[in-house]
Amino acid sequence: SQKIEQNSEALNIQEGKTATLTCNYTNYSPAYLQWYRQDPGRGPVFLLLIRENEKEKRKERLKVTFDTTLKQSLFHITASQPADSATYLCALARDDKIIFGKGTRLHILP
């Protein structure tokens, strides 16, 4: 069955550094992949979508890459700030829905 793995449950990064989060998937080749941010007690918030024919997508300090050969997406936050602390979710479209990974809790340390 479809599996989405996000590399670590929690990641601590010093303020100002680049945070890199990993999403790996198996048994499926999605047409595109999405990244969401979730704060405690809140719903996921859509950040970026990258299509299978795109290698890289940028939005302000965010950058996403998509390697369909490795079945992997990397999510980067450059010049990280304490306000970037949250859980980041990778999601794949499948049939009439998207399915989420468990997420990586990112802590940006001042």
Add this chain to the structure above:
Amino acid sequence: EPEVTQTPSHQVTQMGQEVILRCVPISNHLYFYWYRQILGQKVEFLVSFYNNEISEKSEIFDDQFSVERPDGSNFTLKIRSTKLEDSAMYFCASSEALQGVYGYTFGSGTRLTVV
């Protein structure tokens, strides 16, 4: 910025009781979803809804669950006879395109506590 609105924000119910969770999706969106998140676990798909019918449902979405779009704006999730294990955050989402090509917009959720 358009929002998905969910009510109530918190619902406490006795085991075996029926609950209805309400959502107002974004007005020009055509696709509607319910997801749930048990504390500390991942966001899980329950059901998708398009053109006034269910387009897909998960194994979790058994006969105890139903969805309805009773008018042009509301989208509801009913749990007929709640169990302790139904305690979770329930999120409604909507999208303007199939498979969320422009992303899904989620509501802030309803925290359901079954006692």
